[in-house]
Every structure is written in structure tokens, then in C-alpha cells.
Amino acid sequence: MIVLMISLMQYALAYELDVNTFSNYLDVQNRHLHLEWLLNMDKKYINATSSYRFQVVGRSINKITLDIYKLNIYSTYLQNGLSLPHTIDNPYEDSDQGSRLNIQLDKTYYKGQYIELSIKYSIDSRSRSISFMTKEQTSTKTMPYIFSQCEDANCRALAPLQDTPSVKQTYTATVIFKDTEAADVFMSADESKEEFQVLHRPQDQAGFTWKYKYFIQKVPIPSYLIAIVAGNIKKVPTSTGGRTFLVSEPDKIEAYTAELKEMEQFMQAIEQYIGPYTWGTYTLVIQPASFPIGGMENPLLTFANPTIMTGTGSGLDVTIHEMAHSWFGNTITCVNWANMWINEGFTVFLERKASYFHYQIPDDIKLNAIIGNTSMYQDMLGFGLNSNFSSLHPDTTGLNPDDSFSKIPYEKGYQFLSYLESIVGEADFQSMLRAYLVQYKYQSIDQQEFQNFLLRYLYEKQVDDYSTKRYKILENWNKWVYSPGLPPVILDFSTPKLAEAYDYTNAYITADGQQPTKWQSYFTFLHSQKQVFLEDLFKQAQNNLLKINVINQMDKDLKLTEEKDFELKFRWFRAILTAGDKTRFIQISDFLGSVGRGKMVYPVYRALNQLDHDFAVQTFKTHEAFYHPIAKNNIKNILGLKENIIQ
Ligand code: BES
Numbered sequence: 034m035i036v037l038m039i040s041l042m043q044y045a046l047a048y049e050l051d052v053n054t055f056s057n058y059l060d061v062q063n064r065h066l067h068l069e070w071l072l073n074m075d076k077k078y079i080n081a082t083s084s085y086r087f088q089v090v091g092r093s094i095n096k097i098t099l100d101i102y103k104l105n106i107y108s109t110y111l112q113n114g115l116s117l118p119h120t121i122d123n124p125y126e127d128s129d130q131g132s133r134l135n136i137q138l139d140k141t142y143y144k145g146q147y148i149e150l151s152i153k154y155s156i157d158s159r160s161r162s163i164s165f166m167t168k169e170q171t172s173t174k175t176m177p178y179i180f181s182q183c184e185d186a187n188c189r190a191l192a193p194l195q196d197t198p199s200v201k202q203t204y205t206a207t208v209i210f211k212d213t214e215a216a217d218v219f220m221s222a223d224e225s226k227e228e229f230q231v232l233h234r235p236q237d238q239a240g241f242t243w244k245y246k247y248f249i250q251k252v253p254i255p256s257y258l259i260a261i262v263a264g265n266i267k268k269v270p271t272s273t274g275g276r277t278f279l280v281s282e283p284d285k286i287e288a289y290t291a292e293l294k295e296m297e298q299f300m301q302a303i304e305q306y307i308g309p310y311t312w313g314t315y316t317l318v319i320q321p322a323s324f325p326i327g328g329m330e331n332p333l334l335t336f337a338n339p340t341i342m343t344g345t346g347s348g349l350d351v352t353i354h355e356m357a358h359s360w361f362g363n364t365i366t367c368v369n370w371a372n373m374w375i376n377e378g379f380t381v382f383l384e385r386k387a388s389y390f391h392y393q394i395p396d397d398i399k400l401n402a403i404i405g406n407t408s409m410y411q412d413m414l415g416f417g418l419n420s421n422f423s424s425l426h427p428d429t430t431g432l433n434p435d436d437s438f439s440k441i442p443y444e445k446g447y448q449f450l451s452y453l454e455s456i457v458g459e460a461d462f463q464s465m466l467r468a469y470l471v472q473y474k475y476q477s478i479d480q481q482e483f484q485n486f487l488l489r490y491l492y493e494k495q496v497d498d499y500s501t502k503r504y505k506i507l508e509n510w511n512k513w514v515y516s517p518g519l520p521p522v523i524l525d526f527s528t529p530k531l532a533e534a535y536d537y538t539n540a541y542i543t544a545d546g547q548q549p550t551k552w553q554s555y556f557t558f559l560h561s562q563k564q565v566f567l568e569d570l571f572k573q574a575q576n577n578l579l580k581i582n583v584i585n586q587m588d589k590d591l592k593l594t595e596e597k598d599f600e601l602k603f604r605w606f607r608a609i610l611t612a613g614d615k616t617r618f619i620q621i622s623d624f625l626g627s628v629g630r631g632k633m634v635y636p637v638y639r640a641l642n643q644l645d646h647d648f649a650v651q652t653f654k655t656h657e658a659f660y661h662p663i664a665k666n667n668i669k670n671i672l673g674l675k676e677n678i679i680q
């Protein structure tokens with residue numbers, strides 16, 4: 034009886050709150066957003082009007098509060114023209130969470146009623162979402178370039194929004210730009226056949242023409258999935274199948290298309306596990322090198338860093354990962370950033386299933402899980418094994434949720450799902466995931482809801498040994514989610530290929546500056562195995578076991594300093610800097626000035642900073658203009674150059 038009451042109570046409880054939004058989203062929620070943006074790419078600002086259709090969903094209201102970050106707000110008014118007073122305040126002074134925009138309504142609105150209002154504002158180069166780049170910072174050097182990066186709490190720097198993954202809305206947009214400043218513009222939406230009414234039509238002037246593009250996203254999405262890219266870019270189809278496309282600057286587009294010829298097959302491998310892709314087309318944008326992350330799953334328009342194009346296909350796991358977000362993250366979304374594993378853990382799980390279907394190399398999946406586990410452990414040590422940031426449920430009250438970003442939601446989330454799969458059985462787990470997608474399509478949920486669904490599904494399906502399975506699922510659940518540090522159950526991903534990689538490191542170390550007999554086996558290693566070897570090398574360096582003569586012999590044999598594949602190169606530089614090697618500073622500085630992907634740049638800055646702080650700072654100053662605002666900020670933190678670090 035008590036058990037029944039407790040489980041009924043769980044159903045009655047609402048989802049978890051989002052502590053990282055200032056919006057009154059429990060009372061009122063936006064259903065549709067329309068953006069009208071006039072891009073001034075050279076002058077680095079955007080004149081904007083945003084229009085909303087809010088619906089009261091909770092208590093009656095006379096005020097709407099939205100999230101903003103360094104936006105210039107000019108006016109707020111009802112769409113019938115009535116001006117509405119607004120104020121701006123900062124509930125957390127100097128906080129990375131931004132400010133609160135309070136809009137006073139004309140009267141009280143009650144549950145079910147709609148409120149249509151608009152805001153005139155502008156975005157400038159202080160934006161932490163939009164990167165305004167000069168033409169010199171691009172590859173073709175012909176036009177300026179802009180791109181946005183909103184996850185997780187940066188869309189408040191793009192428009193006044195309910196910046197929480199728990200609210201979903203459809204959106205449309207009109208983008209107005211000069212033909213001399215951008216060849217094309219794309220958003221995380223379809224191009225609309227219908228032209229929208231334009232509120233502010235600029236005058237044409239000598240020397241350029243204003244161009245108009247119209248976008249529509251018919252699927253309700255959380256605001257962190259709004260995205261834009263503009264510059265000297267063009268779009269071409271990749272592979273057969275007619276639904277996959279590539280966008281990039283024109284100079285590299287042919288090479289990129291060649292490397293992406295299997296994009297359709299990647300999609301099919303994912304569909305084989307999880308069911309049909311329902312978003313329509315899929316476009317991958319290869320951004321300039323300063324793009325701060327590996328990839329971002331903006332719907333219909335994934336953004337990726339050019340380091341994923343290695344020429345050998347070795348970086349394409351990022352593409353599979355971002356495609357997999359179309360189901361986990363973009364269709365079912367986490368309700369707040371504490372539940373990020375509902376996006377990332379599930380996506381890694383699907384990515385590895387698809388990767389297995391496509392490449393058929395089971396060892397590769399295991400090795401990737403091991404590499405992921407190693408980075409996760411490093412992140413845990415960075416936060417502290419007892420910090421709640423080392424759990425699957427970090428508390429980021431008053432902070433920018435980005436501060437808790439780590440591999441933990443990815444890898445602990447992946448391990449948790451693999452563990453649940455081992456209890457449930459592969460076939461039932463797969464069909465459960467398909468049913469889960471049907472049940473929560475276009476919704477945002479928390480981990481408790483996933484648990485409820487999983488148990489309900491198994492019960493209703495009358496699976497064998499239901500009560501034993503239920504017991505096992507619940508036995509460690511809260512430890513998996515809430516306990517910091519290593520997971521309660523350690524999974525075994527070992528394979529002989531792991532030992533082979535470790536033996537290879539040892540052979541070099543034992544050879545003490547000579548060439549070991551099996552030195553050529555590196556060239557037959559899986560790409561993941563090469564990463565394991567380089568991770569191991571870093572560990573040896575940390576333990577003072579990697580000597581300069583060994584480094585030199587390895588470099589002579591394996592040409593790692595000249596490596597074009599940055600996934601390998603950054604690990605090599607991190608290892609040799611940790612070993613105290615100061616002889617490759619020029620190449621390391623060149624590397625740090627040619628890539629802005631945090632995963633690759635931060636570890637090298639960390640190692641460089643420990644070895645030679647002055648040189649690290651000098652290197653950063655040399656390349657500062659190249660980095661994205663997010664990366665710049667993180668590097669400053671690493672080098673201790675930030676005056677106000679918000680704890
Ligand atoms: N959604 C993430 C990127 C992200 C997460 C941006 C959190 C901001 C905050 C994306 O899907 C991702 O996980 N990218 C990874 C690559 C992936 C293969 C693990 C990256 O950029 O490293």
C-alpha cells in the first residue's frame with residue numbers, strides 16, 4: 034500500500050525546476066518566436082525585433098520575465114502597438130547567468146490566454162553566443178563571417194528568451210543582409226517558401242543590395258537550438274539519398290564532400306537501431322577553425338569544427354554523434370542542465386550502436402568507451418571526486434551551467450545506460466528506447482521520468498523476471514545519478530587491443546631512446562588505439578617516466594609533431610609538454626593558433642602553462658583575436674588571467 038502511494042506520488046510530482054533561468058516559465062510559455070534580424074556583419078552588430086506568442090500555463094500573470102545577456106533592449110510592446118514598460122535587473126550581481134528582463138503587461142492574463150508581444154533590441158560584439166569574425170579570420174578572406182553557439186545558456190545573448198530547455202517553441206525568421214557581406218545565410222530551420230511581413234525594410238545604397246531570407250522551424254524546439262551562420266558559404270549535397278548536405282566556405286568544399294560521402298549511410302545506421310529520421314534534411318556546416326567545440330546538433334543544421342575533417346575519415350564519429358542528437362536532445366530534451374545526460378548520455382549510447390552497425394568493429398566501441406572513461410576521470414579529478422559536478426546531477430544554481438560542462442554526462446551517462454541494458458537485455462532495451470521516443474516526442478523530461486517510463490514499459494510488456502529486473506534497476510539508480518565520483522558499478526570494456534597499445538608505450542620507454550623492434554605496429558593500430566597509446570604516454574609523462582630521448586625517437590619514427598590529425602596531435606603535445614620538452618614550442622604555438630576547439634586547445638594550454646607560464650601567456654596573446662569568446666574565456670581561466678572568477 035505504502036509502495037503504491039509512493040509511486041503514485043512520483044507521478045503526481047512535477048518535473049524538476051530549471052535554476053538557470055530567470056524567466057517565469059512555470060506560469061507562461063512561449064509557443065512561437067519570430068525573429069527579424071538585420072545583419073551588419075562588418076560593423077559587428079545585429080538590429081533585431083523578436084515577436085512572441087506566449088500562453089499562460091500556470092497562475093494568472095501581469096508580468097513576463099525573460100533571460101538576456103548583454104543585449105541592448107530598446108522597446109517592448111504588444112503587437113497591437115501598445116507600449117509596455119520594462120525594467121532590467123541582475124538577481125545575481127556580476128553573474129554569468131546574465132540579467133532579467135521584466136515586461137509589465139497591460140492587464141492580468143489567465144490560464145489558457147495568449148499574449149502577443151514584440152521586443153526591439155540589438156546584439157553587438159559583446160555577445161557570447163554570436164562570433165563576429167572579420168574576413169581575415171576566415172579561410173577565403175573575402176567576407177566577414179558570423180556563427181552562433183547557444184548551448185547551453187547562451188541563447189539569452191541572441192534574443193530575450195525563456196532560456197531553459199524545458200520550454201519548446203516553433204520559430205520563424207527573416208534575415209536581411211548585404212550581398213557584399215554574405216554569400217548566403219542558414220538557420221536551424223527550413224527555408225520558407227512564404228515571405229514574412231518585414232517590419233523594418235532598410236534602404237538600398239550604392240555599392241550593395243540588401244538580400245532577404247525566410248526560415249521556418251515547424252517542430253517545437255528549446256531555444257538553445259536556435260542557430261545562424263552567414264558568410265562566404267555555400268551548400269552542396271553529399272552522398273546519395275538526397276537528404277544530406279554540406280555547408281562551408283567554397284575553397285575546401287570539394288575535399289570535405291569527398292570525406293563525407295558516407296553521410297547517408299551514417300544516417301541509415303542510426304535509423305537501423307532507433308527508427309526513421311523525421312526532421313527531413315540533414316545539413317552539416319564545417320565552420321572556421323575557431324569554432325569552439327567539436328560539433329553542435331542544431332536541428333537541420335549541425336555545426337562542426339574543421340578538425341573533424343582529417344582526410345582519413347577518423348573524425349567522423351562527431352558527425353554520427355550530432356546526427357544521433359536528432360532523437361536524443363532534439364526530440365526528447367532534458368528539462369534542465371542538471372539532467373544533461375538525458376541528452377548526451379543517450380546520444381553517446383546511440384552513436385556507439387550506430388558506429389558498430391556501420392563499421393562493425395566491436396573493439397573500437399570498447400576503446401572509445403575507455404578513452405571516454407579516461408577523460409571523464411580527468412574531469413572528475415578536476416572538479417574533485419566529491420564535487421556534485423562529478424555526478425550525473427550537477428547543481429549550477431547562480432552559475433553559468435557551462436561551468437559544469439564535462440565528459441561526465443556523456444560517459445557516466447553512457448555507462449549507466451549500458452548497465453541498464455545489461456539488466457534489461459539488448460532487444461527489450463532497444464524497443465524500450467523506441468517507445469520512449471514516441472511517448473515523449475517534443476517534450477522535455479528529467480531522469481525520474483525516464484525511470485518511471487522504463488519500469489512501466491517493462492511491466493506492461495510483461496518481460497521475463499520483471500521483479501528481479503525492477504529490483505536491479507532500482508538498486509543502484511540513485512547512486513548512479515546523484516553520487517559524485519566513479520560509478521557504483523565498474524563496467525569492463527577491456528580488449529586485447531588495449532594491452533597492445535600499453536605494450537607499445539612500454540616498448541618505447543624500455544628501448545630508452547632506441548627504436549623498438551615492433552615500432553611499425555602503430556601504423557596498423559585502430560584510430561582509437563592510437564589515442565589510447567597517446568593517453569598512456571601522457572600518464573607516463575605525469576609519472577616522470579617519459580624521457581626526452583624517447584620523445585625524440587618516437588617523433589622520428591611516427592612523425593607526431595607533423596601529424597595532420599589533431600585528435601592525435603593535441604595528445605602528443607600534451608604528453609611531451611608534461612614530460613618537460615621545451616624544444617617544440619614553435620610547432621605548439623602554431624598548433625594553438627590554428628585550432629580553437631576547446632577539447633584540443635585547453636589541455637595543451639594547461640600543460641604549457643605548467644611548464645612555462647610566460648610562454649603560455651605570450652602564445653595566448655599572439656592568438657587571442659583568433660579564438661571564439663567562449664574559448665578565450667576558458668583559456669584565460671586556465672592561465673589565471675581572469676580578474677573575476679565567479680565561484
Ligand atoms: N551538444 C554538444 C555540444 C555542447 C554541449 C555544447 C554542452 C555546449 C554545451 C555536442 O553534441 C557534443 O557533444 N559535441 C562534442 C562531440 C561529441 C562527439 C562528443 C564536442 O564538441 O566535443
Ligand code: ZN
Nearest residue numbers: 354358377380
Ligand atoms: Zn552531444
